[in-house]
Amino acid sequence: MIPEPFEYHIPKNLEEASRLLAQFGGEGKILAGGHSLVPMMKLRLAAPKHLIDLGRLTDLKYIRESDGRIEIGALTTHFQIQSSSLLKEKCPLLPETAREIGDVQVRNKGTIGGSLAHSDPAADWPAAILALAGEIQARNVSSSRWIPASEFFVDLLTTALGGDEVLTAIRVPVAPPRSGHAYLKLHHPASGYAMVGVAAQVLLNEARHIESASVGVTGVGPKAYRATAVEEALRGKAPSRQNLEAAAAHAAEGIDVNSDLYASAEYRSHLAQVYTRRALEKALERAHGK
Amino acid sequence: MKIQTKINGHLREDEVEPRLLLVHYLRDVAGLTGTHIGCETSLCGACTVLLNGEAVKSCTLFAVQADGGEITTIEALGNHEKLHPLQEGFWEEHGLQCGFCTPGMILAAYQLLCRNPHPSREEIRKGLEGNLCRCTGYQHIVKAIEYAAQKIGSPDA
Missing domain, CATH: 3.30.43.10 (Uridine Diphospho-n-acetylenolpyruvylglucosamine Reductase, domain 2)
Incomplete structure (x- = not known):
């Protein structure tokens, strides 16, 4: 080819x-x-x-922590994120997501900035960056700005980057105490992309109820999205199976769900609900463990 | 565009078109046909080589991206007199049938053993997730890599 x-x-x-x-x-x-x-x-x-x-601009390859935030250079590879001890400690959702991307060879070369800028509807990073309420740095010749993840993904393969803007970095908050995370994905059998991928972060309050939950979903619609109805349904709730199930039922609400040879829209919506519940369960288990 | 590479220890300088893929550069320009072209869609891993020590799919890189880089292909891993423990493992454990995927499998396994010298069977399978084999059913490939890990780890290797 x-x-x-x-x-x-x-x-x-x-x-x-x-x-x-x-x-x-x-x-x-x-x-x-x-x-x-x-x-x-x-x-x-x-x-x-x-x-x-940009391959030779090695100063765009970094992972650092400052002011309660993690900043990652756009050219940092999936493998570097997967194996970063700083991230495993401070923001474990990112390494957990990285290890689900493609395969070893792809993770050696593929970058977080490239993946986000491409905004494939079944890519893994968008789910994680949305769930973490991350921001994406865009620069042109004269200025630089941080775009909230919730505004970054516009449509299929389309982002909020301007025609003259280069994606240069990503930043996310350090995982707070009493929080737990999970990224769960059903791999497409041939391509390895997400048929459904759900990234979840939950925060518990002192009574060990859900203070807040954030859920990013990829693979389901034309672009990755925050499942806000799920998040709303969980606020202040006890982490019971029943509550999780009721909340997860909203996972694909209002989404124009993809339908293809492998999964009809109906099946994919169902997968989104099941994977959302499982991701929340895993995230809660980890939050309780802390 | 002029590029310089070091392939299997030998420096080269070549004039290439920017759209030339690394796998075509290795096979057609450098004449190293041990690296195979399988699916050409970044899925099968037959074209795996090491670029600056990392396993990459050479069908998904342009040769110009490897300018200034060091490339290792299957040709440099061992020779007929002295096989690399991985090659010996594939020989001893019947890790191949048609052999088309083997160069890529061996270089992916090389990467795996560099990062994790004593992988479990599960870790071997995860380490080979980017390489497809349509003959063996993988069982013997996993055994071949276990053989190599053991051989490399033993004092008389």
């Missing part, structure tokens, strides 16, 4: 990358790990005239 020809650019820094992106307009595309973009180029579903490779 041979992609269409393109011109290849290696910017020396982020400023140059933003400048090139602005200069090429719709004909330029950023290359990070390339594990979403290159397959699309091989199938000729994407044919950018200019490829701007």
Whole structure:
């Protein structure tokens, strides 16, 4: 499989990358790990005239903690996140999500920034970043802004990034005490993408009831989403099986559910409910363990 | 575009088109046909090589992305006189039938044993999740890797 020809650019820094992106307009595309973009180029579903490779900007590969938040550089690979001891301690939902992505080789090259910017409707990161109420940094030549995850995913393969903006970092709050997390996924049997993926974080109050829950769902609709009706239904509730089940029933509420050869919309909605309940159960179990 | 690579210890300099995939560069430009092209859709792992020590699918990278990098292919792992313990394991434990997936399997297994020298059977299977075999049913591949782990770990290896 041979992609269409393109011109290849290696910017020396982020400023140059933003400048090139602005200069090429719709004909330029950023290359990070390339594990979403290159397959699309091989199938000729994407044919950018200019490829701007950030691969050599190693200062975009980092994981650090400051002011109660974790910040991750856009070029950090899934494997680096999966194996980060800082994250395992401070934000374990991220390594748990990372290990479910693709396979070893994909995780060695694929990056969190690339995956989020691509916004595949069945990618894993969007669910986790939504559940953590993360923010995504976008920069162009003259300015930089943080976009809340809840506003970042706009539609199928479409994000809030402007045509001249480069995704440069992600930040999420450190997991609070008395919280628990889980990412549960049903793998597509061939591609490994999520048929359904649910990321959950729950916070318990002193009475060990649910203070708040946040649930990110991927694979179900045209874009990943926060299951707000599930979250509302759990606020202040005792973590009983009955309450979890009743809340999880709202997992695909108001969503235009995907239907394909592997799962009808009806089946997928059911999966979303089951995986939401299981993810909540696992997250609660972990919160209680603390 | 001009790129420099070090393949199996040998420095090369080549003029390549940016759209040339790394797997085609290895096979057609460098003449190293041990790396196989299977599915070409990043799923099967037959094209797995090591780039700067990490297992990658060479069908999902452009050769220009490997500029300045060190690449290891199956050709460098051992030779007819002295097989690498992984190659010996695949030989002894019948870890292949048609052999098409084997170079990729061995390099993925190499990565696995670098990161985890004593993997459990379950860890071996997880480590090979990016590689498909349509003949063996995987049982013998897992045994081959256990053989290699044991051999590498033993003092007389």
